[in-house]
Every structure is written in structure tokens, then in C-alpha cells.
Amino acid sequence: MEYNSIIWNPFLIKDITTIEAVQRRFTKRIPEIKHLTYHQRLSKLKLESLELRRLRTDLLFAYKLVFGMLDVNVADFSITDFNNARRSQCYKLYLPSCKSSIRYSNFNNRVIRVWNNLLKDVDFKAYMVLLSSH
Numbered sequence: 001m002e003y004n005s006i007i008w009n010p011f012l013i014k015d016i017t018t019i020e021a022v023q024r025r026f027t028k029r030i031p032e033i034k035h036l037t038y039h040q041r042l043s044k045l046k047l048e049s050l051e052l053r054r055l056r057t058d059l060l061f062a063y064k065l066v067f068g069m070l071d072v073n074v075a076d077f078s079i080t081d082f083n084n085a086r087r088s089q090c091y092k093l094y095l096p097s098c099k100s101s102i103r104y105s106n107f108n109n110r111v112i113r114v115w116n117n118l119l120k121d122v123d124f125k126a127y128m129v130l131l132s133s134h
Contacts, residue, residue, distance in 0.1 A: 001019060002053055005057050005058070006058060009110060011110070019050055019051075027041040033045070058110060058114075059115065059118075061111075062111050093111070093115050
């Protein structure tokens with residue numbers, strides 16, 4: 001359900017719902033918790049929604065890009081260094097303008113707003129380490 005989510009990640013609500021329904025149905029088949037709501041079942045099983053797991057994967061990939069942990073051309077991902085002392089992170093991602101709906105499925109466009117709005121009052125690197133531990 002998460003394989004290659006960096007490349008392919010649904011952006012239409014109907015697609016997200018359809019994919020999430022697979023995990024929803026699976027957790028519903030566990031007799032001890034089938035009476036609980038979906039979110040209660042996830043909590044009981046110590047799972048997260050597939051959508052949240054895809055977002056975490058995207059953010060971890062962005063972190064590895066920004067901090068040079070991958071052997072790729074970072075310029076292909078529209079990453080710009082804004083050494084801004086007011087922010088807890090040294091790297092801000094630049095979002096090029098695009099009028100096509102395809103932009104929502106693109107990795108850059110999916111992740112940039114989330115990345116730039118990460119918790120500004122905490123240590124950014126520590127936050128990403130916390131994300132990677134899940």
C-alpha cells in the first residue's frame with residue numbers, strides 16, 4: 001500500500017478514500033476490535049492511516065534530499081537554500097508556479113507547503129529523527 005509512494009501518491013479524495021478502505025476493511029476483520037471506529041482500531045493496533053504514512057515517507061525523502069543523504073541532483077527537486085535565522089530549519093523549499101492539476105501529484109508540490117510549515121519552534125533535525133523512528 002505504500003510501495004513507491006514518493007513517485008505515485010493519490011491526490012484526489014476518491015483515490016485516497018479507496019486506498020484507505022483497504023486498511024479499513026482489514027482492521028475491521030479483527031474480531032476483538034471490529035466494533036471500534038476506524039481511528040480507534042488504528043490506535044489500538046498502534047497503526048497510522050496510510051495517508052499519514054505516505055506523508056511521513058515524503059517528508060523523510062525531502063529531509064534526505066535537503067541534507068545530501070541521497071545521490072541525486074537536488075536542483076531537479078527545486079530546493080533552494082534560504083539561510084534564515086528566524087527559522088529552525090536552514091533549508092526552505094521553493095514552489096515553482098504551475099497551473100496544471102498534475103502539480104498536486106508531483107512530489108515537490110505535495111511536500112513543499114508541509115515542509116515549510118513544520119514546527120518552527122522545535123529542533124528541525126530532532127523532529128525528522130522522531131518521524132523516522134515510526
